[in-house]
Amino acid sequence: MWGDIVRIDMSNLKFFRERVPLRYQMLGGRGFTSKVVLEEVKPTCYPLGAKNKIIFSPGLLGDIPLAPCSGRLSAGAKSPLTGGIKEANSGGTAAYRIARLGIRALIIEGKPPKNKWYLLKLAKDGVEILPANELTELGNYQLVEKIMDSYGKKISIISIGQAGERLFSLASIAVTDTLNKPSRYLARGGLGAVLGSKGIKAIIIDDKGVEDKKSFYDEGLFKKICKEHTKRLVETKQVLTKYGTMCSVEESQEMGCLPVRNFREGTVKELNKVSGEALYNRIKERGGKISYGCMIGCPIKCANLYNDKGRKYLVSTFEYESFSLLGLNCGISDFDTVGYLNRLCNDYGMDTIETGATIAILMEAGLLSFGDGEGAIKMIEEVRKNTILGKIIGQGAAVTAKVFGVDRAPVVKGQAMAAYDPRSNKGTGVTFATSPMGADHTAGCALPGRKGMRDDLNLDPHNSKDKVKLSCDLQTLIAAVDTSGFCYFSGLAVEDLERIAKLIKARYGVKVTGEDMINIGKTTLKDEREFNRRVGFTKVDDRLPEFFYKEKLPPFNTVFDISPEEIDKYFNL
Amino acid sequence: MWGDIVRIDMSNLKFFRERVPLRYQMLGGRGFTSKVVLEEVKPTCYPLGAKNKIIFSPGLLGDIPLAPCSGRLSAGAKSPLTGGIKEANSGGTAAYRIARLGIRALIIEGKPPKNKWYLLKLAKDGVEILPANELTELGNYQLVEKIMDSYGKKISIISIGQAGERLFSLASIAVTDTLNKPSRYLARGGLGAVLGSKGIKAIIIDDKGVEDKKSFYDEGLFKKICKEHTKRLVETKQVLTKYGTMCSVEESQEMGCLPVRNFREGTVKELNKVSGEALYNRIKERGGKISYGCMIGCPIKCANLYNDKGRKYLVSTFEYESFSLLGLNCGISDFDTVGYLNRLCNDYGMDTIETGATIAILMEAGLLSFGDGEGAIKMIEEVRKNTILGKIIGQGAAVTAKVFGVDRAPVVKGQAMAAYDPRSNKGTGVTFATSPMGADHTAGCALPGRKGMRDDLNLDPHNSKDKVKLSCDLQTLIAAVDTSGFCYFSGLAVEDLERIAKLIKARYGVKVTGEDMINIGKTTLKDEREFNRRVGFTKVDDRLPEFFYKEKLPPFNTVFDISPEEIDKYFNL
Numbered sequence A, B: 001m002w003g004d005i006v007r008i009d010m011s012n013l014k015f016f017r018e019r020v021p022l023r024y025q026m027l028g029g030r031g032f033t034s035k036v037v038l039e040e041v042k043p044t045c046y047p048l049g050a051k052n053k054i055i056f057s058p059g060l061l062g063d064i065p066l067a068p069c070s071g072r073l074s075a076g077a078k079s080p081l082t083g084g085i086k087e088a089n090s091g092g093t094a095a096y097r098i099a100r101l102g103i104r105a106l107i108i109e110g111k112p113p114k115n116k117w118y119l120l121k122l123a124k125d126g127v128e129i130l131p132a133n134e135l136t137e138l139g140n141y142q143l144v145e146k147i148m149d150s151y152g153k154k155i156s157i158i159s160i161g162q163a164g165e166r167l168f169s170l171a172s173i174a175v176t177d178t179l180n181k182p183s184r185y186l187a188r189g190g191l192g193a194v195l196g197s198k199g200i201k202a203i204i205i206d207d208k209g210v211e212d213k214k215s216f217y218d219e220g221l222f223k224k225i226c227k228e229h230t231k232r233l234v235e236t237k238q239v240l241t242k243y244g245t246m247c248s249v250e251e252s253q254e255m256g257c258l259p260v261r262n263f264r265e266g267t268v269k270e271l272n273k274v275s276g277e278a279l280y281n282r283i284k285e286r287g288g289k290i291s292y293g294c295m296i297g298c299p300i301k302c303a304n305l306y307n308d309k310g311r312k313y314l315v316s317t318f319e320y321e322s323f324s325l326l327g328l329n330c331g332i333s334d335f336d337t338v339g340y341l342n343r344l345c346n347d348y349g350m351d352t353i354e355t356g357a358t359i360a361i362l363m364e365a366g367l368l369s370f371g372d373g374e375g376a377i378k379m380i381e382e383v384r385k386n387t388i389l390g391k392i393i394g395q396g397a398a399v400t401a402k403v404f405g406v407d408r409a410p411v412v413k414g415q416a417m418a419a420y421d422p423r424s425n426k427g428t429g430v431t432f433a434t435s436p437m438g439a440d441h442t443a444g445c446a447l448p449g450r451k452g453m454r455d456d457l458n459l460d461p462h463n464s465k466d467k468v469k470l471s472c473d474l475q476t477l478i479a480a481v482d483t484s485g486f487c488y489f490s491g492l493a494v495e496d497l498e499r500i501a502k503l504i505k506a507r508y509g510v511k512v513t514g515e516d517m518i519n520i521g522k523t524t525l526k527d528e529r530e531f532n533r534r535v536g537f538t539k540v541d542d543r544l545p546e547f548f549y550k551e552k553l554p555p556f557n558t559v560f561d562i563s564p565e566e567i568d569k570y571f572n573l
Helices: A029-040 A094-100 A140-151 A188-197 A219-234 A238-254 A276-285 A320-330 A336-350 A352-364 A373-385 A388-394 A395-404 A426-433 A467-484 A494-508 A515-536 A564-568 B027-038 B094-100 B139-153 B188-197 B220-238 B237-255 B274-286 B320-328 B333-347 B353-363 B374-383 B388-394 B396-403 B426-434 B467-484 B494-508 B513-536 B564-568
Strands: A005-010 A014-019 A054-058 A073-078 A085-090 A103-111 A118-123 A128-133 A157-158 A173-176 A180-186 A200-206 A289-292 A305-307 A313-315 B004-009 B013-018 B054-058 B071-077 B085-090 B101-108 B118-123 B126-131 B155-159 B173-176 B180-188 B200-206 B287-291 B303-307 B312-314
Touching: A005 A128, A014 A157, A014 B353, A029 A073, A029 A085, A029 A103, A029 A515, A029 A564, A029 B320, A054 A094, A054 A188, A054 A289, A073 A180, A085 A188, A085 A515, A085 B274, A094 A103, A094 A157, A094 A200, A094 A238, A103 A118, A103 A320, A128 B094, A128 B396, A140 A157, A140 A180, A140 A336, A157 A188, A173 A289, A173 A336, A173 B188, A180 A188, A180 A336, A200 B287, A219 A238, A219 A494, A219 B126, A219 B312, A238 A276, A238 A289, A238 A320, A276 A336, A313 A336, A320 A336, A336 A515, A352 A373, A352 A388, A352 A395, A373 A388, A388 A395, A388 B388, A395 B388, A395 B396, A426 A467, A426 A564, A467 A494, A467 A515, A467 B237, A494 A515, B004 B126, B013 B126, B013 B396, B027 B054, B027 B085, B027 B101, B027 B353, B027 B467, B054 B188, B071 B094, B071 B188, B085 B173, B085 B188, B085 B513, B094 B155, B094 B180, B094 B200, B101 B426, B101 B564, B139 B155, B139 B180, B139 B200, B139 B333, B155 B513, B173 B188, B180 B188, B180 B333, B188 B426, B220 B494, B237 B274, B237 B287, B237 B320, B274 B287, B274 B320, B274 B333, B287 B467, B312 B333, B320 B333, B320 B353, B333 B353, B333 B374, B426 B467, B426 B564, B467 B494, B494 B513
Parallel strands: A005 A103, A118 A200, B004 B101, B118 B200
Antiparallel strands: A005 A014, A054 A073, A054 A103, A073 A085, A085 A180, A118 A128, A157 A173, A157 A200, A173 A180, A289 A305, A305 A313, B004 B013, B054 B071, B054 B101, B071 B085, B085 B180, B118 B126, B155 B173, B155 B200, B173 B180, B287 B303, B303 B312
16 A cells, blocks of 8 residues: 655654554554554653654545545544543645655654744655744634745645644644635644644645656546445535534434533524524625535535625634534524634634633633623633633643532543533433543534444434444444544445445455454554553543433433443443 | 441531441541441542542540550541542541540531531530531631630631632641641641531530540550550650651651752752751740640650741641642742741641642742742732632642643642652652552651561662562551551551550450551551542552653652552552
8 A cells, every 4th residue: 555654753853754564554544543652652651742642644545535535634642631542633635635745644753842843844855844933823824824925825734823832732733724724623632732742833735746646456446436425425415515514503402412501401592593504694695605625526515614794704614513612502602703712713723622611611610601702702812822711721621620610521531522412412422431532522423314333223312222332333433434534424334434445445456345444443443442541541431420410401301321331331242 | 346427418417426337346547437438439429529428537546645646537538639539647636535525437428508618516415517607718727716715725626728618629627736726737638628518617526524434444454555655655756756757857868859849859958957956946946836746645746836036826837748848849948938838828728748749830830930938928828819820729739730731740649749759769659659549658658767567678768679568568557557546656567556456455355466457457458449449540540750760860860760560569469
């Protein structure tokens, strides 16, 4: 298979190009990053020290946009937020260019002296490590503009904002999209702080001069499958194409699992004001953009671009998770306010989910009121200003709850929950509890229609029956998809893995089946849990916070009633 | 054997007097509190919630001051600082009066509504639970004076300061001594926050009217052993009697294990200015008190009373641990400044060890400079004022290090180390790593002359040989002594346990040997480790922070070189 490892040691600013070891041949994305973390990172190391490593890896077909949605970029490390293993992946154009440069994985290790900042440039000719102290204290938006002014627009940029520079545990990593906006985020687990700890403000990927010739084992078959798959995605993903991820507001309202006012209510009163359709109309009115692909060649096109009242660019992409956590969970439902909060998070490089959950904790503690949008803006500004309060917020919801004595903190393994209250979406609740990533919806979200790997599971989100099995299936499937480098919006069923396997076979000639892919997903999950075991995680870490078991969630008066014993069966199914 | 359990439910302000279960018959102090925590407290509960319990228990001979040093008081709970089990014990007069009331253990459970504060009064006639909101925001000194004005001086008081009211993880519990000063502290693990979470500002123990008649199995023998033991203590503890615990400054200087400037140096330059003798002379000059017993009838009398420049009372007792952490570890060596810091900690009810370690972290982070005494005072005032910075400090060294991005945090299981750098006092280092209590010297401190339970161990503090065995022995012995309710200054050798066993036998007629006592100590340690296992602790929690393994400690250039594998043999000796 293709590609090399590029390994950069920030302690001495040296880099090496290495062959991919044989046992890594079938791994891309998350499978690759998690294997490196397991094999190379000392489990007990300080996450922001020289011994942690951050690994970037595109998928196995990342250089071929024709393969629909194959351009995800994974980043992995030991997380400063959870202390455990972390992988986050995003769209954008970086994976494509990295793959075109023949780089299967970028492994960044070591640590430069304090206050030394660098810009990495990956290009056809090799790696450059350039001093970049003058770029510090820039937010992602200005940073990207400044870099593109110097290096042109036919590049991709991976970067951190002020939160990453300050090594805050809620710091994200930004990735530019097809419009050259820093709109896609490797958001969770504080990976921005790990990149910051390596002294890296930004990575430029310039694929100029790379030839477009590719060899295929069976090009005709490859193209045929791509075409079929693209057609299917265009046909089946129309709602996502039109409304983006904000289509989930209605879905979650129906289940009653929206996170509202620090996970106190499961629904909103005026759905029509906060629905995907309301957002769609607003974007249209303001001359924003609907339905664009964050990755080259994406047929789903769930991205959007939201303009402010003056029809000027405010933020892209306006997503369900960000809206729910920064908005509804803080009692804020106004699109403009949430859009602005979202923009600030993007600019300063803060995970919108963790930030929203943290602000809601501060509301719970009485520092500001639920619904106080201006106050929420001030809280985010504290992070940029690096005040003492900002430093607390920068550590995320769990630490903030500890400091302010709040016991209703919706966190697992130190990471805040995404926008699905586990009491009324129990399958996702099991994922939050058991995922090696902490409470992370992208690890296996039980949305309506996702049936796992069998046909006989009870899919009622309020019914605890079968939800451990469902979560286990979904976590396995998604680990497999993440390892292929495909976007999980493009399919999360066994037949999707089979299609991906066929594409890989048609490209490289390797014998691989859907079942093989699923087994790789399983192995990846096991690797991740093994790393966490070495860190010191036990089954006690696979629990939700106490209040989800006790407090009834309106309007369906659900509690999370899946017992620890049933949860612990997780890998014994 | 004697006594009942008094159980108080703060949810409904009811109390019950229960018989001590048979399996608790031989348990006092730590053995009792740890057994209750293991059997009754849900390991995963929120430490400041209704499901945690705080247990107070005197020792088995707590009502007989004739038995020298038998009047320790243990408190136990799930710790808000470590998340694991915690027992802390102190001198003072409370245990004596509790035992005289026939109370073997006081178990406080449940939780009152927020902002409801109470005063418990234990007396011959029973328990009173009195509203006490008017006592809030008082420091321990004023609180004790106020209560004694109302209830007389022939009482003991257990109380919390502002830190406990704010439920801070470094909050201690104060206990009055023979001079009616709140000078003795159940300091570690945040037990003051647990008492605060129960809405209890203070506990008055009034033993008026309790008859002095006691029955003995063999009074003559009992008195004979007491007399012998007292004589031996007077003869062998002369240094401790004269200099108090500050005699350890010279001892630690010699080993090179003083904690200086956030555990960066192992010695001080001008020993003569900070020695036990320097303190002794200062106290004498200022008309303070030397050599008084904190417990009734103590023959060691290591307590002292330090006056300020104006010869007015400043603080009692001026101790080695407080001086080292609040002073040397913060680069402060002036007795008056450290005495004042110590007084503030006592008054606000803050663990001096945790507070000193936390201020040093802030110095490491650059918020103030090492040596800045005025700055250190301000930091403690932040806690009283309950500012945002104060809330961080209130959570102790580990959380403060997390918020300010400091990786050199001398903590284990979330608790700051006492005043022995593990690199030059390796036996104590093993105790810090492995004790179920977190980094706690009272769990088994390898001071010169402490040889454990065998004669062939290498006792060189710089040599890693045998230190796991030594720590294991010391931890076992001390768990046994703590369970008897004797002060560990009165003996930490097998023959001391044998003497304690003889006293118990002469009093009650129960057949008990020194070996039985040691086995009870072992069981107590196992109970504690079992609770922590259920909380989710693993062997990975039995490690020191990374820098102790890497950074050489001057002047002996030692590192902590005992491998994890050797540490993990701990209970397999």
